[in-house]
Amino acid sequence: MVRSAVTICLVPEAAAGPFVFYGDCAAACETAARLGFDAVEIFAPDAAAVRALNLPKLLGDNGLALAALGTGAGFLQRQLTFTSHSRSVWTEAVDFVRAMIDVAAEFQSAVIVGSMQGRWTPEVPRDRAIGQLWEALFVLGDHAPPLNVKLFYEPLNRYETNLFTTLGDAATFVAKGFPHPCIELLADLFHMNIEERDIAAALRDAESFAADWRGVPLVGHVHFADSNRRAAGLGHTDFTPIAAALREMNYDGYVSAEVLPWPDAERAAEQTMKAFRVHFPRPVS
Ligand code: LER
Ligand code: MN
Numbered sequence: 001m002v003r004s005a006v007t008i009c010l011v012p013e014a015a016a017g018p019f020v021f022y023g024d025c026a027a028a029c030e031t032a033a034r035l036g037f038d039a040v041e042i043f044a045p046d047a048a049a050v051r052a053l054n055l056p057k058l059l060g061d062n063g064l065a066l067a068a069l070g071t072g073a074g075f076l077q078r079q080l081t082f083t084s085h086s087r088s089v090w091t092e093a094v095d096f097v098r099a100m101i102d103v104a105a106e107f108q109s110a111v112i113v114g115s116m117q118g119r120w121t122p123e124v125p126r127d128r129a130i131g132q133l134w135e136a137l138f139v140l141g142d143h144a145p146p147l148n149v150k151l152f153y154e155p156l157n158r159y160e161t162n163l164f165t166t167l168g169d170a171a172t173f174v175a176k177g178f179p180h181p182c183i184e185l186l187a188d189l190f191h192m193n194i195e196e197r198d199i200a201a202a203l204r205d206a207e208s209f210a211a212d213w214r215g216v217p218l219v220g221h222v223h224f225a226d227s228n229r230r231a232a233g234l235g236h237t238d239f240t241p242i243a244a245a246l247r248e249m250n251y252d253g254y255v256s257a258e259v260l261p262w263p264d265a266e267r268a269a270e271q272t273m274k275a276f277r278v279h280f281p282r283p284v285s
């Protein structure tokens with residue numbers, strides 16, 4: 001079953017970023033539950049900040065799950081990346097994500113590697129950068145399974161990375177490169193709107209490629225955003241073929257609103273839920 005999630009940002013440097021709620025995690029959880037979301041996705045400064053939230057109570061009181069934890073704050077606040085020329089920065093980046101995995105384990109949840117991947121540069125050329133990204137995900141992929149945590153690798157658009165920008169390239173990298181089934185792909189529909197010729201076809205192709213190469217699903221998480229990064233329905237993305245592709249793939253992860261809080265957080269969340277119910281209706285029991 002496809003489940004709904006909404007983002008909460010707790011990182012001041014990302015206050016103007018594509019996150020629905022900002023700052024007050026308790027209030028955001030209450031609103032998310034009232035609007036009918038199944039889960040929240042949290043973008044926090046670090047693992048300690050997640051622990052300080054008393055999430056078991058917040059989630060429990062509101063009947064919510066934790067869809068995933070974002071790790072981009074490590075990049076935004078501390079310039080950590082897996083493609084740094086400095087081995088100590090690489091190690092710090094791996095430690096940062098490992099600590100997030102340990103917290104995510106307490107909620108049987110998942111951790112996202114997006115901005116933390118960085119980019120290749122003249123100083124760290126493409127092959128070396130991809131090797132460093134591979135090594136980081138390999139180490140983290142070994143750490144995650146005993147804890148029952150998924151690791152979502154997110155291809156980003158060309159303005160945010162120059163490593164893997166399409167789902168197809170990321171699928172080849174992940175399906176061929178890792179023996180770890182816990183490493184899955186995050187399909188962000190905003191980035192895909194920029195990079196893909198056909199979003200629905202890219203989803204189908206990635207999944208059928210993965211079926212051949214590893215026999216377990218590859219797309220594990222979706223960032224549910226319109227072309228302009230507003231809530232689904234407020235831009236020009238056609239979600240009907242995308243939802244059909246996800247159904248055909250038997251996708252059973254979250255579609256999580258990583259969108260701008262436009263015109264405000266509550267209305268962005270409401271609009272997301274309206275679009276979610278149109279595109280991922282549940283059987284009436
Ligand atoms: C950044 O553009 C993004 O989509 C995030 O999910 C990456 O962490
Ligand atoms: Mn995203």
